[in-house]
Amino acid sequence: MKQFKTESKRILDLMINSIYTNKEIFLRELISNASDAIDKLKFISLTDTSVISNFEINISMDKDAKTLTIEDNGIGMTDKDLEKNLGTIAESGTLKFKTENAQKTDNELIGQFGVGFYSAFMVADKIEVYTKAYGAEKGYKWASKGAEGYTIEEIEKDSLGSKIVLYLKADTEDCKYSDFLEEYKISALVKEYSDYIRYPIKMEVTRSKRKEGSPDDKPEYESVTQVETLNSMVPLWKKPKAEVTEENLKSFYKNEFHDFDDPLKCVYAKIEGTVTYDTLLFIPKRAPYDYYSKDYKKGVKLYCNGVMIMEKCEQLIPDHFGFVKGIVDSSDLSLNISREILQQDRQVKAIANSLEKKITAELKKMLEDDRENYEKMFAEFGLSLKFGVYAGFGMNKDKLKDFLMFYSSKKEKLVTLSEYVKEMKDGQEEIYYACGESYEKIAALPQIELAKEKGYEILFFKDGVDEFVAKILIDYDGKKFKSVSEADFSLDSDDEKKELDKKNEEHKGLLSTIKESLGDKVKEVRLTSKLKTYPVCLTAAGEVSIEMEKVFNSMPGADGKMKAEKILEISSTHKILDTLSKVYDKTPEKIANYATVLYEQARLLEGLNIDDVTSFVTAMGEII
Numbered sequence: 343m344k345q346f347k348t349e350s351k352r353i354l355d356l357m358i359n360s361i362y363t364n365k366e367i368f369l370r371e372l373i374s375n376a377s378d379a380i381d382k383l384k385f386i387s388l389t390d391t392s393v394i395s396n397f398e399i400n401i402s403m404d405k406d407a408k409t410l411t412i413e414d415n416g417i418g419m420t421d422k423d424l425e426k427n428l429g430t431i432a433e434s435g436t437l438k439f440k441t442e443n444a445q446k447t448d449n450e451l452i453g454q455f456g457v458g459f460y461s462a463f464m465v466a467d468k469i470e471v472y473t474k475a476y477g478a479e480k481g482y483k484w485a486s487k488g489a490e491g492y493t494i495e496e497i498e499k500d501s502l503g504s505k506i507v508l509y510l511k512a513d514t515e516d517c518k519y520s521d522f523l524e525e526y527k528i529s530a531l532v533k534e535y536s537d538y539i540r541y542p543i544k545m546e547v548t549r550s551k552r553k554e555g556s557p558d559d560k561p562e563y564e565s566v567t568q569v570e571t572l573n574s575m576v577p578l579w580k581k582p583k584a585e586v587t588e589e590n591l592k593s594f595y596k597n598e599f600h601d602f603d604d605p606l607k608c609v610y611a612k613i614e615g616t617v618t619y620d621t622l623l624f625i626p627k628r629a630p631y632d633y634y635s636k637d638y639k640k641g642v643k644l645y646c647n648g649v650m651i652m653e654k655c656e657q658l659i660p661d662h663f664g665f666v667k668g669i670v671d672s673s674d675l676s677l678n679i680s681r682e683i684l685q686q687d688r689q690v691k692a693i694a695n696s697l698e699k700k701i702t703a704e705l706k707k708m709l710e711d712d713r714e715n716y717e718k719m720f721a722e723f724g725l726s727l728k729f730g731v732y733a734g735f736g737m738n739k740d741k742l743k744d745f746l747m748f749y750s751s752k753k754e755k756l757v758t759l760s761e762y763v764k765e766m767k768d769g770q771e772e773i774y775y776a777c778g779e780s781y782e783k784i785a786a787l788p789q790i791e792l793a794k795e796k797g798y799e800i801l802f803f804k805d806g807v808d809e810f811v812a813k814i815l816i817d818y819d820g821k822k823f824k825s826v827s828e829a830d831f832s833l834d835s836d837d838e839k840k841e842l843d844k845k846n847e848e849h850k851g852l853l854s855t856i857k858e859s860l861g862d863k864v865k866e867v868r869l870t871s872k873l874k875t876y877p878v879c880l881t882a883a884g885e886v887s888i889e890m891e892k893v894f895n896s897m898p899g900a901d902g903k904m905k906a907e908k909i910l911e912i913s914s915t916h917k918i919l920d921t922l923s924k925v926y927d928k929t930p931e932k933i934a935n936y937a938t939v940l941y942e943q944a945r946l947l948e949g950l951n952i953d954d955v956t957s958f959v960t961a962m963g964e965i966i
Contacts, residue, residue: 343491344425354775363549365517368465369528370535371458372506373399374649376660377539379416381502383476386417393476394502401532401545401572401733403523408510410491415503418475422495424484428459428471459506463488465519466508472497473504486723500831529572538577550912579610579620579671586610595624598643603627606715609668609704617692619672624707626667629722633665640664641851642697645671648921657805658694662730663701663725664740670697705745709758717756720747728807736814741816748801748808749781751794757801759818767798772824774831775801776810777889779949788876788947789826795874796833800826806893824873827948829883831907834871842871845914850924852933859934860910860941863953867937869919870911877918880944882906888948910941935961 364455400413442494462469474481481499486492510519521527525547532543547570556562570703576933580596591608609623630640642652658670674689705717731739747756793800803809812823824831846869857867865883873879882888884907892906925932940959942952952958
């Protein structure tokens with residue numbers, strides 16, 4: 343019995359219990375090692391024509407013996423190779439081969455750390471390796487039951503390559519190891535993790551087949567065992583672009599990401615530069631039901647030379663593009679020893695930056711050339727882009743501002759900020775917007791009526807984040823955002839402003855009495871010329887708007903203390919002003935009832951609840 347080197351007992355225990363979080367990974371690791379071994383022999387076959395060329399990996403199971411076998415016809419190992427590669431954990435023949443032949447190989451070798459093999463001890467009590475190396479006359483058997491050590495003995499073996507036999511552990515409550523002896527389980531794992539290994543992975547499978555000559559009305563079936571190739575071998579993204587059709591991409595998307603709908607956009611790209619990778623990107627037609635919940639996990643599938651490393655790699659996709667699905671395959675990645683977690687190195691960051699630029703370019707192209715589908719995308723994922731502008735104190739606002747869309751009062755459809763600014767009226771210096779819970783409610787706001795009549799275009803902000811986005815952006819193309827519900831919003835000329843100031847002075851006593859009756863519910867009461875058919879409205883002074891008040895106070899755990907500084911504005915042209923003036927002149931004590939009714943009406947028009955139901959009902963009764 344030989345002992346492992348380099349404190350291998352501790353390393354082996356750490357690797358089995360800590361490095362790998364998913365026991366299923368062992369099969370991916372062993373298949374990847376087999377693929378590497380074939381790669382090495384294939385490299386030799388370029389100069390040695392006597393080497394066979396029908397390379398393959400075979401998997402077999404024996405339920406009675408509880409063994410799972412993975413066999414390859416690759417380069418194999420000598421006794422010294424076994425001693426070095428399997429006797430010393432973290433010693434990698436693949437890494438050495440890659441280093442020595444850096445200028446000759448295609449750089450697509452996976453097992454660079456020499457530890458993946460030992461992941462098999464997560465599922466096996468005992469492992470045996472039968473191997474014969476290229477150019478060797480003798481074969482060898484390596485056997486181990488884990489950290490205690492290993493044995494190496496000489497054996498007779500006719501063919502080149504390695505056969506790994508795993509003696510599986512007994513089933514426990516935590517893991518049913520016998521599942522790894524089931525055809526369906528092995529097939530599924532190969533499909534999930536090793537589908538794009540470039541050599542055929544073969545296994546005997548049992549299929550139910552209709553007996554020849556059996557009648558149609560009473561067909562008979564029999565079980566047939568046959569060898570099948572479990573993997574696809576050539577991934578779609580590795581094929582020449584000329585061979586990949588739009589239908590190929592759509593079909594791949596629906597199968598890979600389990601979607602019934604075609605994607606709105608497919609992107610096939612081979613990126614070369616600081617970092618090289620192949621990618622397939624897709625924009626779904628509909629948002630997943632949980633997309634805007636904290637449980638949703640974004641990320642693209644990450645492959646390294648056809649071997650799936652991560653199901654969802656979050657590091658490669660920024661949050662604002664979290665709706666993009668896809669695949670990235672690169673041979674330039676540095677992986678840690680488990681292949682399950684990416685190192686945060688410059689290669690990962692380079693791919694992430696490149697991927698973000700690619701998605702940005704595709705969205706821009708989509709906006710310009712495929713407006714219909716872009717609007718469909720924005721209807722599903724526009725919130726994601728808006729949150730991207732707002733998040734991180736606006737660090738991404740310049741990247742995303744041109745992709746934002748808002749409903750236009752004039753065009754009655756979505757427009758970009760660029761389109762709005764280009765069609766602003768002469769002399770208009772600000773981007774006008776109005777907030778509300780829906781387009782219908784915004785269209786009914788008192789504040790926008792006159793602005794629309796004068797031909798101004800108003801953007802409708804119906805999402806809670808919209809006004810926060812406007813505050814973060816500050817301006818677009820030098821034009822600042824202005825809410826029609828802000829206290830200082832006005833479309834009056836200088837003469838009209840002077841006339842309004844005069845009216846406010848004339849009714850100073852009335853307005854002061856209304857303010858006193860409302861107390862601190864409003865900061866000010868004044869006349870306005872911005873209303874046409876409505877008698878009254880609320881506007882806000884200060885940084886917190888009425889819409890922000892609603893958003894903040896609707897959040898979980900909100901205490902309702904967030905308040906906008908409200909101003910009650912009464913139409914200077916509405917007949918209500920004459921009524922108020924008469925009441926004030928004759929019975930000023932009754933103004934309080936009118937003030938209550940007008941204030942509560944204004945709140946309702948803003949989408950706020952009645953502040954004091956009892957006072958409102960009492961006041962209405964008094965007036966009636």
